[in-house]
Amino acid sequence: MLEVRGIHTYYGLSHILFDVSLTVNQGEVVCILGRNGAGKSTLMRSIMGLTPPKQGSIIYQGREVTGLKPHLLARRGMGYVPDDRRVFADLTVGENLEVVARPAAGGRGWDKERVYEFFPPLKDIDGRQAGYLSGGEQQMLTIGRALMTNPSFLLLDEPTEGLAPLVVKMLAQQIGRFKDEGLTVLLAEQNQEVALSLGDRGYIIDNGVIRYQGDIQDLRANQEIRRKYLMV
Amino acid sequence: MDATSHITLASLAQQVLVGLSRTTILFIVSSGLSLILGVLRIPNLSHGSLYMIGAFVTYSAAVFIGGSTGFWLALIIAPAVVALLSLAVERGLLRFLYDREHLMLLLFTFALTLVFGDLVKLIWGSDYRSLTAPPLLQGSFDLAGLPFPRYNLFLLLLGPLVALGLWLLTNKTKIGKLAKAAAVDREMVAAMGINVSWVFAAVFCIGCFLAGLGGALVAPTQNITQGMDHTIIMEAFLIVIIGGLGNMWGALLGALIFGLTDAIGILVWPQFAIVFPYVAVVVVLVFRPKGLLQSTW
Numbered sequence: 183m184l185e186v187r188g189i190h191t192y193y194g195l196s197h198i199l200f201d202v203s204l205t206v207n208q209g210e211v212v213c214i215l216g217r218n219g220a221g222k223s224t225l226m227r228s229i230m231g232l233t234p235p236k237q238g239s240i241i242y243q244g245r246e247v248t249g250l251k252p253h254l255l256a257r258r259g260m261g262y263v264p265d266d267r268r269v270f271a272d273l274t275v276g277e278n279l280e281v282v283a284r285p286a287a288g289g290r291g292w293d294k295e296r297v298y299e300f301f302p303p304l305k306d307i308d309g310r311q312a313g314y315l316s317g318g319e320q321q322m323l324t325i326g327r328a329l330m331t332n333p334s335f336l337l338l339d340e341p342t343e344g345l346a347p348l349v350v351k352m353l354a355q356q357i358g359r360f361k362d363e364g365l366t367v368l369l370a371e372q373n374q375e376v377a378l379s380l381g382d383r384g385y386i387i388d389n390g391v392i393r394y395q396g397d398i399q400d401l402r403a404n405q406e407i408r409r410k411y412l413m414v
Numbered sequence: 415m416d417a418t419s420h421i422t423l424a425s426l427a428q429q430v431l432v433g434l435s436r437t438t439i440l441f442i443v444s445s446g447l448s449l450i451l452g453v454l455r456i457p458n459l460s461h462g463s464l465y466m467i468g469a470f471v472t473y474s475a476a477v478f479i480g481g482s483t484g485f486w487l488a489l490i491i492a493p494a495v496v497a498l499l500s501l502a503v504e505r506g507l508l509r510f511l512y513d514r515e516h517l518m519l520l521l522f523t524f525a526l527t528l529v530f531g532d533l534v535k536l537i538w539g540s541d542y543r544s545l546t547a548p549p550l551l552q553g554s555f556d557l558a559g560l561p562f563p564r565y566n567l568f569l570l571l572l573g574p575l576v577a578l579g580l581w582l583l584t585n586k587t588k589i590g591k592l593a594k595a596a597a598v599d600r601e602m603v604a605a606m607g608i609n610v611s612w613v614f615a616a617v618f619c620i621g622c623f624l625a626g627l628g629g630a631l632v633a634p635t636q637n638i639t640q641g642m643d644h645t646i647i648m649e650a651f652l653i654v655i656i657g658g659l660g661n662m663w664g665a666l667l668g669a670l671i672f673g674l675t676d677a678i679g680i681l682v683w684p685q686f687a688i689v690f691p692y693v694a695v696v697v698v699l700v701f702r703p704k705g706l707l708q709s710t711w
């Protein structure tokens with residue numbers, strides 16, 4: 183599905199990602215774990231074309247997409263849920279979903295009704311301005327918004343960050359259902375529990391460098407590496 | 415005291431109505447400027463030039479077609495021509511500058527004012543033109559003993575229609591909603607698969623259409639001349655600033671303040687009438703430096 187080959191990403195002059203490579207296979211949930219500031223969001227932004235890498239290449243669905251504009255990547259089935267929520271604050275919940283809607287290539291796909299079935303709390307606040315939502319509601323909305331574009335590959339950047347435990351549990355449960363929907367997911371998380379319960383494979387990133395990669399079972403077993411790179 | 419002694423209630427009412435009708439044109443032009451400012455974040459200095467082109471094209475189209483029909487068609491043709499011109503400029507040049515710093519964009523629109531100014535000189539020469547409204551809109555009718563020009567009534571009726579149209583456009587259409595989203599977070603809109611560049615093109619085009627419409631509507635009320643771009647762009651910017659940058663209702667409020675103080679100034683102290691709206695602007699900015707309504711900046 184996705185292959186990132188040795189990318190280097192910068193913000194202006196500051197070099198953030200160093201020779202980062204990773205692979206995500208069709209149907210997998212792959213986690214990127216790392217401390218705050220490790221470069222998880224930058225990696226997500228690099229893949230989505232928002233902060234294109236200066237070196238290296240990104241192969242998506244068998245094609246080289248390095249440097250492609252974000253809207254074109256989105257149209258090829260990349261869905262993006264940013265780390266800082268970023269709902270369209272001036273629009274209502276329903277409008278947030280409607281304006282980005284893109285019909286699925288085949289099958290029923292996602293529409294507003296289905297997103298509301300998936301996240302029932304959103305249904306009751308359909309007409310509310312998105313700027314006035316709680317953190318959990320905003321997170322459901324950004325995920326729902328990405329689903330409305332009917333992605334085949336979803337980038338989820340710290341969806342549980344700063345949310346109440348009960349909301350985290352609900353979100354984790356719903357994210358777990360994406361696999362059954364046939365969605366391939368790249369999930370950035372600081373919350374190890376969530377990542378370890380959802381992922382098939384995991385990467386650990388620290389200071390912009392990939393330090394570890396392996397199956398979730400191995401990562402779960404390997405306390406030492408987790409302590410080294412993930413403890414605050 | 416002497417200067418104000420001739421004011422009667424009827425003349426005040428009449429002057430207020432005249433002021434309100436002038437407000438219509440100010441509102442139409444400023445709302446276009448504000449729209450572009452709010453969504454694209456570009457202070458379009460050439461907005462006044464497009465207004466001027468709108469007026470000249472109205473003249474030429476009305477004369478070419480002739481008769482009442484000529485005038486009515488010109489009211490549609492002129493803004494459409496201006497919108498097409500702006501679309502060509504946006505697709506051909508402006509869109510390559512969206513990622514550049516503000517100063518570049520400002521300089522670019524300044525360059526456009528020079529180009530458009532010369533374009534007008536080239537096509538229409540440096541003589542002024544004047545256009546008469548069709549018979550239906552000529553003359554006055556009686557308003558409590560004082561004459562009220564029909565054309566002003568026409569403007570008064572049109573103003574709310576344009577405001578309603580703009581409201582529907584920004585709140586009820588997909589392009590309007592996308593524009594509102596892109597005004598705040600264009601990156602996120604792009605990440606959802608929307609080509610923000612085309613959203614901007616549409617908004618720019620609509621904003622410039624409004625400049626052209628303002629020019630078309632003003633055409634029968636004054637001489638159509640070189641230099642009419644300077645006056646309007648200054649007024650429009652002041653209106654947008656006192657109303658709140660990028661806020662459509664702010665443009666309406668600002669235009670009302672500007673138009674009404676201008677009209678009342680003419681009544682109270684004709685020699686210095688021009689000062690009144692500027693004093694109003696200063697007063698507003700002293701108390702509300704960021705404008706009356708919430709700015710989208």
Ligand SMILES: Nc1ncnc2c1ncn2[C@@H]1O[C@H](COP(=O)(O)OP(=O)(O)O)[C@@H](O)[C@H]1O
Nearest residue numbers: 193196198216217218219220221222223224225
């Ligand atoms: N817009 C930016 N400009 C400059 N530096 C940034 C920007 N965003 C993030 N950084 C820096 O890049 C590094 C990685 O940040 P980020 O990718 O957000 O980490 P994470 O998502 O893992 O917390 C941090 O050192 C951060 O300070």
Ligand SMILES: [Mg+2]
Nearest residue numbers: 222223265340
């Ligand atoms: Mg982050």
